Amino acid sequence: MFPAPPQAVPSASDLSRAEIVAGLVDLLGTTKVDTDEHELRDASVDRFRKYTSVHGIFTGPIPAAIVCPGSTEEVSKVLAFANEHRINVVPRTGRTATEGGLETLVENTIVLDGSTMDDIVSIDPVNMMVTAQCGVPLQRLEDALREQGLTTGHSPQSKPLAQMGGLVATRSIGQFSTLYGGIEDMVVGLEAVFPDGTVSRIKNVPRRAAGPDIRHVVIGNEGALCVITEVTVKVFRYQPENNRYFGYLLDDLEDAVERLRTLITDGYRPSVCRVYSPEDANQHFSHFSQNKNVVVLIAEGPEGIARATAEAIENTFDGADIVDPRLIADWFENLNWGQDKIDAEKLAMLESRNLGYTTEVSVDWSNVTALYDAVMHRVKTEFPRAADLTLLGAHSSHSYQTGTNLYFVYDYDIKCPPEREITEYHIPLNAIIVEEALRLGGSMVHHHGIGKYRTPWTREEHGSAYHLLEVLKRGFDPNGIMNAGTIYPVS
Ligand SMILES: Cc1cc2nc3c(=O)[nH]c(=O)nc-3n(C[C@H](O)[C@H](O)[C@H](O)COP(=O)(O)OP(=O)(O)OC[C@H]3O[C@@H](n4cnc5c(N)ncnc54)[C@H](O)[C@@H]3O)c2cc1C
Known part of the structure; x- marks a missing residue:
């Protein structure tokens, strides 16, 4: 028996749809409140429903309005208004969500679009960090950093479209993660707005032992606890001239995974480490995969580290069929989705x-x-x-x-x-x-x-630690206005 899709939820607000729109216009002015019918329909889903939406089928509640605040203060005003009147809020930035996180499950939802808060606030090449508002697309940030010989090291396939707020809100990860980590390893500090309008800024420090790491209340909250308005992430030197590309073919998946495990647990950190099953390999590498498992690796970093990593890769995959490295480099050039x-x-x-x-x-x-x-x-x-x-x-x-x-x-x-x-x-x-x-x-x-389609298993995922998640929701969002049905199953 497979779970049913999440069901629509009636509005808990004391305001009608028209009153919600009027209240938002009062707060932000007409230009920042969008009630265009097509935009609203599109805003009711994300890529989980890409097939139905491409056919013009929208069966869930259509939001009351999309608001585009221009500042943290305006985000705070919108959230305080929604909280007072118990209106569901779905934050969004780059709109590349794949798991239903953007679905507006509750009638008369406000979609809070952070994409117009798109300033790169500062690049600090001495302390190696960059601060950006939530609506800055990662690609634009990377382009600005690379002009200074720097990189975030973050490279999800959706880099051209995904924006900093959403990337942090989903605990995203990029192709070079084995070297640079996921976004949770990169965030130094951030600013977030909570449902009652409180603005919290977590300062940028190299490390601290001042209680639990409160960044993790915000990172990965998927818009179910707060709205992220600004983030500071680490930066690294960009030195692609040292990159070495590797590809191998192996008959046995278990053998490929075991060699990967050996490489990693021996202490090497190629930026890219991938093992494709034959079926999956055929969709990317049919020009050379020969129905085998394909291994893809990149050694990068300072010259000496890249060289040592490359040597370890060659030793670990000794005896496997070697793929021309230019085929791997070419493949990487065209991997991202705009x-x-x-x-x-x-x-x-x-x-x-x-x-x-x-x-x-x-x-x-x-x-x-x-x-x-x-x-x-x-x-x-x-x-x-x-x-x-x-x-x-x-x-x-x-x-x-x-x-x-x-x-x-x-x-x-x-x-x-x-x-x-x-x-x-x-x-x-x-x-x-x-x-x-x-x-x-x-x-x-x-x-x-988790979005809205893996919530049937949220409790099982966390087991006895689900209690901690529940306390966070009750504490930060007691009126339940933040992205209902995301992370937490609708009760
Ligand atoms: C082609 C494609 C490739 C992808 N590749 C990768 C990949 O390599 N790695 C990866 O990790 N993911 C990948 N994804 C998934 C997606 O890109 C990520 O989840 C990304 O982090 C979402 O960012 P976004 O700006 O598009 O967020 P959105 O889609 O706008 O929102 C995503 C979620 O975060 C919440 N949210 C958005 N902004 C905020 C905010 N400011 N404050 C609080 N909550 C917010 C939303 O409510 C929603 O639940 C891919 C998606 C696509 C379509």
Whole structure:
């Protein structure tokens, strides 16, 4: 039995839709309050419902307004107003969310769009940090840093579109994470606004032992506790001239994962460490993958470190078939997704009725291939529409001392009306992967966030520690106005 999609929730507000809009116009003026019907419809979903939305089908509550505050003070005013009148608020920035975090589950929601708060506040090349408002796209920040020979080291595939607020709110991770870490390793300090309008600024210090690390109340909150208005992240020297690219073909997934584990646990940190199953490899590397597992690695950093890392890679993958490094470098050049690829995907979905989604989980080293095998087996034997799958595979793309992630990819032909795509295909596949990750002691979500579609398992994910999450919600959002149904299941 697979879970049902989240259900619409009636508004708890004492104000009508028109009164909410009028109140927002009073606070911000008409130019910052958008009630255009098409914009509102689009704002009711994210990429979890990309197939239904491309067909113009919007079945959930349509928000009352999209507001675009120009300052932290205006964010504070909007939240205080929403809190007083119990209006649901969904924050957004780059709108690349994939897990339903942007769905407006409650009637007459306010969508709070931070993308117009887009100043790069300061670049500090001495103390190696950059401060940016929530609406700065990561690509723009990187371009500005690279002019000074610097980089954030953060490179999610959505870098051209995703913005700093959303990147921090989802605990995002980039392709070079094994060297630079996830966003949680990069955030030095930040500013956030809480539902009652309180503005909290966590100062920038190299480290401190002044109680629990309160940055982590904000990082990964997915708009369910507060709105992030500004962030400061570390920067590093950008030295691509030292990069060395590696590719290998291996017959056996377990062998590939074991060599990766050896490399990492021996203490090496290539920026990129990826192992693709043969099925997944075929969609990226059909020109050389030969139906084998493909390993992709990049050694980077200061010259001496890059050289030592490269030597360790060559030793660890000794005996595997070597791929021409130029093929790996070329592949990286075209990996990121801008608006052009999103638009092309929309056209393709309409023309071909074939769609691809992903579910990313993590697990310790001992259980990587067990998880892969279990998911492949269950999907093939239990998923009622297995015959419609055109791709099912996985890759590991972010590795740690104790384990790695598995990023499952699945494409399918849609042989049902568009409005049933989610329940017939996406939810069952997502459920199988999440259940198997939890069964093997892993995490049900590695980097996309819980959104609204993995909430059936939030309690199981956290076990007895779910209590801590509940206390955070009660403490920071007692009226339950922040992004209802995200992280926390609707009660
Ligand atoms: C093609 C593609 C590739 C992707 N690749 C990666 C990848 O490599 N790594 C990765 O980690 N993710 C990836 N993602 C997922 C997505 O890009 C990330 O989750 C990203 O961090 C979202 O940032 P955003 O600015 O688009 O946020 P949005 O989509 O606007 O919002 C995401 C979530 O954060 C909340 N939120 C947004 N802004 C704020 C704020 N200011 N304060 C509080 N809450 C807020 C929203 O309510 C929502 O729940 C990819 C997505 C796509 C479409």
